Amino acid sequence: MESLALTSVTFCEVDFGIHNYKDFSFFGHQVYITSTHIAIGIVMAIILIFAIAANIAIRRADPEKAPTGFLNVVEFMVQAIDNMAEGGMGAEHGGRYANYLGSLFMFLVVSNLSGLLGLRPPTADYGTTFALAIITFVLIHYAGFKYQKLKHITSLFDPILLSPINIIGEIATPISMSLRLFGNILSGTVLMGLIYGLIPKILTIAWPGVLHIYFDIFSGCIQAYVFVMLTMVFISQNFETEE
Amino acid sequence: MNTFYELFSFNVTVMAAQTDESWIFGLDWQFLADALILAAAMLVLFALLSFLLFNPARALMKARQDKIDADIKKAREDKEEAVKLREQYNSKMALADKEADELLSEARKKALKREAEITGEAKTEADRIIKRANKEAQLEVLRVQDDMKKEMIQVASVMAGKFVGNSLTDEEQQALVDQTLKEMGDDTWQA
Numbered sequence: 001m002e003s004l005a006l007t008s009v010t011f012c013e014v015d016f017g018i019h020n021y022k023d024f025s026f027f028g029h030q031v032y033i034t035s036t037h038i039a040i041g042i043v044m045a046i047i048l049i050f051a052i053a054a055n056i057a058i059r060r061a062d063p064e065k066a067p068t069g070f071l072n073v074v075e076f077m078v079q080a081i082d083n084m085a086e087g088g089m090g091a092e093h094g095g096r097y098a099n100y101l102g103s104l105f106m107f108l109v110v111s112n113l114s115g116l117l118g119l120r121p122p123t124a125d126y127g128t129t130f131a132l133a134i135i136t137f138v139l140i141h142y143a144g145f146k147y148q149k150l151k152h153i154t155s156l157f158d159p160i161l162l163s164p165i166n167i168i169g170e171i172a173t174p175i176s177m178s179l180r181l182f183g184n185i186l187s188g189t190v191l192m193g194l195i196y197g198l199i200p201k202i203l204t205i206a207w208p209g210v211l212h213i214y215f216d217i218f219s220g221c222i223q224a225y226v227f228v229m230l231t232m233v234f235i236s237q238n239f240e241t242e243e
Numbered sequence: 244m245n246t247f248y249e250l251f252s253f254n255v256t257v258m259a260a261q262t263d264e265s266w267i268f269g270l271d272w273q274f275l276a277d278a279l280i281l282a283a284a285m286l287v288l289f290a291l292l293s294f295l296l297f298n299p300a301r302a303l304m305k306a307r308q309d310k311i312d313a314d315i316k317k318a319r320e321d322k323e324e325a326v327k328l329r330e331q332y333n334s335k336m337a338l339a340d341k342e343a344d345e346l347l348s349e350a351r352k353k354a355l356k357r358e359a360e361i362t363g364e365a366k367t368e369a370d371r372i373i374k375r376a377n378k379e380a381q382l383e384v385l386r387v388q389d390d391m392k393k394e395m396i397q398v399a400s401v402m403a404g405k406f407v408g409n410s411l412t413d414e415e416q417q418a419l420v421d422q423t424l425k426e427m428g429d430d431t432w433q434a
Contacts, residue, residue, distance in 0.1 A: 015265065016267075017264070017265025017266055017267050018265055018266050018267065019264070019265050020265075020266075026272055026275070026276045027272070029272035030272075031272055031273045031276040032273065034273075034277070036277060037277070037280060040280070040281060040284055044284060044287075044288055047288065047292070048288075048291060048295070050296075051291065051292050051295040051296040052295060054295070054296050054300065055295040055296065055299055058299045058300055058303050059299070061303055063303055063306035063307045063310055064307070064310055067307075074296070074300055075300055075303070075304055078296070078297055078300040078301060078304070079304070081297075082301070098297070099289060099292065099293040099297045099298070100289050102292065102296075102297055103285070103288050103289040103292045103293070104285070104289075106292070107285065107288060122281070125277060126268055126274065127273070127274045127275075127276075127277025127278045127280075127281060128277065128278075128281045130274070130278050131277070131278035131279070131280075131281035131282040131285065132281070132285065134278065134282065135282060135285060186267070
């Protein structure tokens with residue numbers, strides 16, 4: 001990162017965009033390995049290292065003894081995710097989606113907090129949030145077809161006059177979910193980038209930390225929770241109208 | 244870019260469109276590639292986390308829960324068994340007390356009966372002994388009286404012999420004693 005000299009005070013270069021690194025061909029079009037992909041790799045590596053450590057702790061654990069230390073944290077986390085899934089989707093269906101919801105929540109939390117590690121959060125890239133929202137969209141309609149059969153489609157045309165609104169509403173779901181997450185995280189990233197660029201370098205040591213607490217930790221965790229909750233709510237709407 | 248305004252205008256450029264250096268938003272092939280890569284990464288992450296973290300953790304917690312449930316069930320059964328055993332013990336103890344009372348009562352009755360028997364036998368034996376003693380005493384009296392009678396006769400004979408002198412022989416003297424005794428009879432002494 002180069003420094004910009006403005007009179008006698010040193011400033012950081014403003015940088016909150018996605019960087020391209022290596023190009024490759026995608027259906028005949030030139031695309032790039034970007035800083036988002038690298039951040040996704042680092043986030044996944046962090047989560048997988050945690051999962052491997054947890055797996056080792058679980059394998060070594062004696063089920064006849066009370067859990068201690070790290071294993072306690074792991075069990076608490078898994079239990080919290082299960083409770084969240086069962087609380088949002090019901091005991092019958094929650095268990096089936098708990099693994100995906102847990103994976104999604106962990107990915108979002110670590111991604112949103114990755115700004116603290118100096119990474120550009122992967123969720124500040126619309127390609128990331130849109131993909132997550134599309135997975136949710138697929139799960140919503142999978143559950144819809146599974147539990148409501150053809151009524152899942154016919155209900156869009158009931159009443160017929162509202163069918164355009166109903167169809168737009170369905171399509172709007174992944175777009176609104178993805179843009180909400182993307183906008184929130186990107187706004188934090190842009191604001192932090194601007195602040196780092198606009199204050200003298202010496203001040204960046206201390207006071208942007210307060211802003212990180214809000215933009216990365218508070219907003220990041222809230223947005224992760226909101227995304228997962230919305231995923232649960234939209235999927236479970238199909239269970240409620242099953243009967 | 245030496246001034247704040249130049250810096251700001253650079254940012255606006257970055258946000259508005261892609262540049263070779265960096266970009267923020269675009270609905271193009273890069274976006275599709277990003278979405279596909281993330282979707283694949285997410286599915287891989289989901290599979291790995293299910294395999295490494297969620298399912299083993301749930302299995303461990305389920306095993307522990309089953310163990311605790313089994314322990315609680317066993318403890319409840321043991322408690323019920325203990326309550327049953329205590330009730331059985333109490334009822335047996337009550338029965339044993341009752342039996343002991345019955346046995347004691349019976350033993351007491353038997354003892355009293357035996358006591359009565361022993362007392363009766365003792366009384367009978369005592370009576371028999373007393374009777375026998377009385378009879379023996381009477382026989383002794385008779386024997387002593389007989390001895391005394393003989394002694395007296397002998398003494399009287401000796402005295403009479405002395406008085407009579409030398410006229411009687413020993414045979415005549417003996418015959419005289421016998422005759423006297425015959426005449427006197429037993430009743431004379433027993434009266």
